[in-house]
Amino acid sequence: MIRQTVHFLDSRTGAVPFMRKSLRYIFPDHWSFLLGEIALYAFIVLVGTGVYLTLFFEPSFAETTYTGSYKPMQGLTMSEAYRSALDLSFDVTSGLLMRQAHHWASNIFVAAIVLHLLRVFFTGGFRKPRELTWALGLMMLFASLLEGYLGYSMIDDLLSGIGLAIGYGVVLSVPVVGADLALGLWGGPFPGDAAWESRMYVAHVFLLPILIGILMAAHLALVASRHHAQFKSAKRATERKLVGMPAYPAQVPRSIGLLFATAALIFLLGGLVQINPIWQWGPFEVAQGTNGAQPDWYLGWLIGSLRLVPGFDVTIADYNLIPNPFWGGALFPIIVMAVLGAWPWLERRFGGDSHSHNILDRPRDVPVRTAFGVAFFTWVALIFIAGSADRATVFFGLDYEAQVIFFRVAVIVIPLVAFFTTRRICRELKRSEEIGFDQERAEEEAEEEEEAQEAEREKEAAPA
Amino acid sequence: MTTSPDGEPESRDIVAAGPESPRSEVTVAALLVGAAVSAIAFIGVYSVEKFSTQHELMGLTLAASFAFVAAALILLGERVLPSEEVAEDYPEVAAPQEEEEVAKVMEESAAGITRKRLLVGAGGTAGGAIGLAALTPALSLGPWFEVAPLYRTPWRAGRRLVDDEGKPYKAEEIEQETFYTAFPEGSSHRNLGASIVVVRVDPAALMLPPERAGWAPEGILAFSKICPHAACAVALYRKPTYGPTQPGPALVCPCHYSTFDPGKGGEVLFGPAGRPLPQLPLTVDAAGEMRAGGNFSDAIGPSWWGIDMEQPH
Numbered sequence: 124m125i126r127q128t129v130h131f132l133d134s135r136t137g138a139v140p141f142m143r144k145s146l147r148y149i150f151p152d153h154w155s156f157l158l159g160e161i162a163l164y165a166f167i168v169l170v171g172t173g174v175y176l177t178l179f180f181e182p183s184f185a186e187t188t189y190t191g192s193y194k195p196m197q198g199l200t201m202s203e204a205y206r207s208a209l210d211l212s213f214d215v216t217s218g219l220l221m222r223q224a225h226h227w228a229s230n231i232f233v234a235a236i237v238l239h240l241l242r243v244f245f246t247g248g249f250r251k252p253r254e255l256t257w258a259l260g261l262m263m264l265f266a267s268l269l270e271g272y273l274g275y276s277m278i279d280d281l282l283s284g285i286g287l288a289i290g291y292g293v294v295l296s297v298p299v300v301g302a303d304l305a306l307g308l309w310g311g312p313f314p315g316d317a318a319w320e321s322r323m324y325v326a327h328v329f330l331l332p333i334l335i336g337i338l339m340a341a342h343l344a345l346v347a348s349r350h351h352a353q354f355k356s357a358k359r360a361t362e363r364k365l366v367g368m369p370a371y372p373a374q375v376p377r378s379i380g381l382l383f384a385t386a387a388l389i390f391l392l393g394g395l396v397q398i399n400p401i402w403q404w405g406p407f408e409v410a411q412g413t414n415g416a417q418p419d420w421y422l423g424w425l426i427g428s429l430r431l432v433p434g435f436d437v438t439i440a441d442y443n444l445i446p447n448p449f450w451g452g453a454l455f456p457i458i459v460m461a462v463l464g465a466w467p468w469l470e471r472r473f474g475g476d477s478h479s480h481n482i483l484d485r486p487r488d489v490p491v492r493t494a495f496g497v498a499f500f501t502w503v504a505l506i507f508i509a510g511s512a513d514r515a516t517v518f519f520g521l522d523y524e525a526q527v528i529f530f531r532v533a534v535i536v537i538p539l540v541a542f543f544t545t546r547r548i549c550r551e552l553k554r555s556e557e558i559g560f561d562q563e564r565a566e567e568e569a570e571e572e573e574e575a576q577e578a579e580r581e582k583e584a585a586p587a
Numbered sequence: 588m589t590t591s592p593d594g595e596p597e598s599r600d601i602v603a604a605g606p607e608s609p610r611s612e613v614t615v616a617a618l619l620v621g622a623a624v625s626a627i628a629f630i631g632v633y634s635v636e637k638f639s640t641q642h643e644l645m646g647l648t649l650a651a652s653f654a655f656v657a658a659a660l661i662l663l664g665e666r667v668l669p670s671e672e673v674a675e676d677y678p679e680v681a682a683p684q685e686e687e688e689v690a691k692v693m694e695e696s697a698a699g700i701t702r703k704r705l706l707v708g709a710g711g712t713a714g715g716a717i718g719l720a721a722l723t724p725a726l727s728l729g730p731w732f733e734v735a736p737l738y739r740t741p742w743r744a745g746r747r748l749v750d751d752e753g754k755p756y757k758a759e760e761i762e763q764e765t766f767y768t769a770f771p772e773g774s775s776h777r778n779l780g781a782s783i784v785v786v787r788v789d790p791a792a793l794m795l796p797p798e799r800a801g802w803a804p805e806g807i808l809a810f811s812k813i814c815p816h817a818a819c820a821v822a823l824y825r826k827p828t829y830g831p832t833q834p835g836p837a838l839v840c841p842c843h844y845s846t847f848d849p850g851k852g853g854e855v856l857f858g859p860a861g862r863p864l865p866q867l868p869l870t871v872d873a874a875g876e877m878r879a880g881g882n883f884s885d886a887i888g889p890s891w892w893g894i895d896m897e898q899p900h
Contacts, residue, residue, distance in 0.1 A: 147601075149675055217633060219642050220649070252680050285819055289842055292817030292889035302737060302891040307729040312736050313779055313818055313888070316729070350677055359674050366674045372602065373670035380660030387653035394646010410751075410768050410782030410812050412822025414841040429817065429859060430843045436861030436890060441897045446890035447861040448817045479680045513844065523844060524857055 150374045151353035151360075151367040155242045157381060162235035164385040165228045166339065172225040173328065179215055181207040182277060182324035184317045193402055201406035204279040204320055208401055224393030226419075229271045231389060233421040236264050244466070244496050246483040250476075252349050254467040259342040261464050263335055265456075270331040271419055275399060277323040282399070284407025286418055288313060289429070293452030298445055314409055352483050362481050417514075424503055427510030428455040431530055459503060490549035498542035505534045605669030612667055615659045622655035738886055738898060740780025740811075742867055747772040748785065748809070748877040758871040761787045761807050766824040766838070768812060771879070779888045782812035783867055784821055785877070786849050788836060795852050802868040802880060808849050809867040809879075811887045814840040816860040818889045821847070838864060852884070862896060 133139035150156070183203040189196045191206070193213045211218040240260065243249055249257035272290070276283045291313045294305040310316025350365055357366040368374055392398070404413065418426065428451035437445035470492065471477055486493040509530035516523045629648035632641060664670060700706065730736060748756045748769040756769055767785040774781050790806035802808070814821050819842035827833035837856055838847045845858035853864030865887050868880030886896050 147673070149673060152672075216637070216641070217645055220645050224646070285842060288818035288820075292819075295889050295891045298892050300892075302734050302893070303731045305891070306733070306737070307725065307731050310729040312739075314777055348678070349680075357672065363677055364674050365677050366672060368670050369673055372605075372668040373664060376660040376664035376668060380657045380664065383653045383657035383660065387650045387657055390646050390653060391650035392646075394643050394650060409777055409779060410770070410820050412820035412841050414823060426843075432859045434816075434845065434855050434857070434859050434861055438861075438896070441895055443862070443890040443894045443896055444892055446816075446892075446894075447859050448889065451859070452817070481677050527844075527857075 146369065146371040148347065148370040149350070149365050149367040150370065151351050151356075151365065153354055153356070155246075156351065158235050158239035158242055160378060160381055161385055162232055162239060163339065163343075164382040165232035165235060165389065166335070167382065168228040168386050168389050169225060169232060170332065172221045172228060173332070175221045176211065176225060177328055179207060179211045179218060180204070182320050184279065184320045196402065196405075199406065202279045202320075204277060205401070205406050208278045208280070212401065220390070220393050222393075223396075223398050224390050226275075226398045227392040227396070228389045229267075229274060230398075230419060230421070231385070233264070233267055233271060233419075236260070236267060237421075240264065240463075241496075241500065244463075245486045245493060246352075246354075247480065247489060247492065248352050248483055249467045250480045251467075251471070252479050253345070253352065256342055256345040256349070257467055258464060259338050259345065261460060263338045263342065265460055266331055266335050266338065268421055270327060270335065271421060273323050273327040273331070275419065277320060277327060278401055279320070279407050280401045281404040281407050281411055281413055282401075282418070283404075284314065284409070285412065286422075287315075288409075289448075289452070291315075292446075293429075293448045296446040296449035297453055298449065301446075301449075314407070350481075352481050354483050354485075360482070362479075365481065414513075417511075423510040424459075424507040425452060425456060425510075427506040427508065427530075428452070430512070431506060431509050431527060431534065433531070455506070462499065487549040487552040490546045490553070493549050494542045494546035497545040498538040501541045502534055502538040505530060505537060509534070603669050603671035606666060608666045611662060615663050615667060618655050618659035618662065622652045622659065625649075625652035625655060628652075734891070734894075737888065737891070737894075739778070740882060740887055741771045741774035741778055742780065742783075742879045742882050744879060744881045746879045748783070748869075748879070751776070756785065756877045757875045758805060758807060758877055759875060761785055761877070763787045763789070764826040764836075769809065769877070779813050779818065780811070780883075782820065783809045784812045784824075784838060785809045785869075786824065786836070786838070788850050792835070792850050794850055799852055799866065799868070799884065802866060804869055804871045807869055807871075807877070809869050809877075810838060810847070810849065810853050811865040811867065811883055813888050814842065814845055814860060815862050815864060815885075815887070815889060816840065816843060816845045816858070819843075821845075821864065862890065 129139060129142075132142075181203045185203045186200055187203050187206050189199045189201055189206055189209065191197070191210050191214055193209060196209065208222075211222055213219070243257065243260070272286065276287050276290070291305055291309060294308065295301045297304060306312070308315075308322070309319050310322075351367070353360050353365060353367065360366040399419075405411075417423075429448060430451070432447060432451045434447065436443050436447050474492075484492075486496075509527070512521075512523055512526040512530065515521045515526060625648050629645060629652060632644045632648055635641075697703065749772045750756060750767070750769060753772070755772070756767065761767060763786075765786075769783050769785050770776055770781050776782065785807060787805070787807045790803070793803060793806060795802060810821070812820050812822075819840050821838050821840045823839035823841050825834070825837040825839055825846070827835060834856075836849060838849055838853075839845070840858070840860070843859050845860035846856040847860070847864040848854045848856050853866050855861075855863060863885065865883035865885040867883050870878050870880045872878050886894055886898055890896065
């Protein structure tokens with residue numbers, strides 16, 4: 124039966140030699156290699172739940188009066204978009220589960236990508252021949268941030284509108300073309316033309332998912348073509364020899380098991396842990412603001428950067444050239460992306476290493492990269508934490524302005540400290556290992572000498 | 588692709604023998620049955636009439652079903668199926684011969700061309716022009732290059748201030764230590780230039796610029812409600828509870844905490860805003876109702892490259 128099916132496939136498609144290779148594709152065994160897989164599986168859940176949501180969501184700014192089953196909102200004027208999202212939550216059986224699972228999946232998706240990125244960075248997995256895989260991954264991360272932002276923006280609740288207002292302010296602040304870009308995207312001044320809702324929708328459910336899907340396919344094709352890099356954990360593993368478990372039968376059940384485990388976690392959270400309770404925000408109105416509504420975690424670094432920049436615009440007489448949101452909202456993420464994107468080339472150029480690498484580094488073995496990485500991600504993380512300074516004010520009573528001033532200094536000082544401390548730690552760790560080696564070698568030598576002496580003594584003793 | 592360690596005969600089984608574990612097989616089967624039971628439970632919870640914890644139970648049963656499958660598959664991989672460690676050579680990083688051949692195909696194909704630069708130039712021109720033509724329809728997306736709508740506000744001298752239900756504000760209703768949102772009578776609330784915040788401060792504490800004398804009758808001030816930083820609504824009002832020991836009253840944007848001093852004409856006290864909150868001149872008419880005394884002091888809303896900040900329209 125198996126043979127017949129394989130023969131049928133082979134003679135009709137010619138794909139069996141490829142299948143033969145794929146079945147025995149080798150996966151090195153290390154837990155940190157699963158982070159990318161978790162992102163892939165969260166994406167699958169996102170597509171599945173997302174398709175379900177599109178069957179109910181109506182992307183329209185058209186005004187309507189709410190008559191659904193959520194009593195506090197009955198009689199309220201709102202957009203069809205918000206009305207249908209509320210109906211999805213209250214009147215479609217399993218609608219709320221799907222919406223919350225979708226939202227949780229997006230948070231897990233981005234989190235897994237970020238952790239995966241950190242793993243690849245600190246182990247040098249981006250080095251030749253895998254620079255393009257790294258670049259594709261970065262593009263995927265930034266496409267996913269935009270995708271997530273549009274996802275909660277198109278619901279047209281108050282949180283959506285506030286997020287979009289900020290996005291509008293940032294787009295408007297782009298030098299030279301900002302106003303045209305904003306007017307073109309929104310179809311007019313904020314809150315935009317009725318078509319803006321359709322534009323967000325088509326981007327969220329079609330353009331960006333397809334883009335992310337294509338990037339993901341190319342990313343995985345490159346991984347498979349160059350094969351996984353590996354840690355020097357097995358003795359046989361070398362730069363030329365890959366050691367691991369074959370795709371089938373060893374990896375497939377484990378990996379599909381991980382898919383189900385990821386889905387289980389997402390639906391557990393979607394069922395039991397409330398996320399983005401849109402009925403608490405109310406419909407968006409330009410004149411409304413709210414204190415305490417937080418965006419998804421993965422935009423926290425941009426909130427932080429927008430808040431930390433001191434208040435100044437670049438102006439000439441009465442004319443504004445570069446408005447303030449540009450620094451925190453546009454330049455900062457561009458710098459982060461550019462530094463990460465350029466890093467493999469920077470390291471090759473200034474590290475003087477243009478060889479191919481299949482063995483991953485331990486962070487301590489490359490003190491400068493590790494120190495730079497720790498400093499850089501500390502910088503981003505501090506700005507991220509600064510974005511929740513207002514929460515710290517609410518929960519711990521810390522003075523907001525004092526916190527902002529502290530962070531303005533901290534984002535410069537702490538990364539520098541982190542750089543030198545990390546470099547020192549890496550070097551010390553390496554040295555202590557070397558001392559360990561030396562000691563072992565010395566002990567071995569001493570032992571050998573002792574044995575030799577003993578043998579000699581025995582030899583001397585023997586004739587007697 | 589060789590998966591067998593060097594030196595072993597080719598005829599050997601491809602997959603190494605797995606761990607024989609009949610007990611694990613039973614456990615895997617039991618877990619799969621658990622998955623089926625949970626999935627059926629999900630269908631059951633879905634099917635019954637609406638009840639208060641239905642959504643939680645649906646999530647729980649579905650998650651349980653997936654978790655059972657996950658456990659079954661991982662156990663299958665760990666205890667039932669063979670998971671041998673194998674090794675193979677990494678693929679060669681480059682194929683020099685093919686590289687050379689590709690380069691040759693490209694070079695030799697173009698070898699007979701005598702006017703290469705002409706062709707490349709013409710091709711580039713055609714590509715560029717077609718690219719521009721393809722982008723041209725994007726101009727219909729919005730009023731590109733027309734920034735006039737960004738300046739527009741519905742405020743004119745004499746326009747009455749009304750609340751969100753259209754009721755005119757009277758000067759006597761405006762109290763200290765709180766703030767009011769007002770709109771121009773008969774105008775859409777969606778325009779960024781429409782909403783304003785109205786506050787009353789002690790007239791003695793006013794420090795308005797001299798050209799704004801008379802903009803704040805009885806100490807009542809009005810400002811655009813849209814933050815000139817990033818278009819959020821300035822929805823917080825800081826009022827000192829303990830007089831002089833605390834900083835004075837301030838309008839605060841909840842998005843990035845730009846803080847504006849109403850008494851000084853909207854000057855930035857703290858936060859990222861690069862310019863003051865635009866102020867609207869006010870008058871009180873004979874009936875005691877609040878009216879605009881003109882348009883804003885500055886352009887409203889967030890700024891852009893080349894905005895004339897002194898020019899509301």
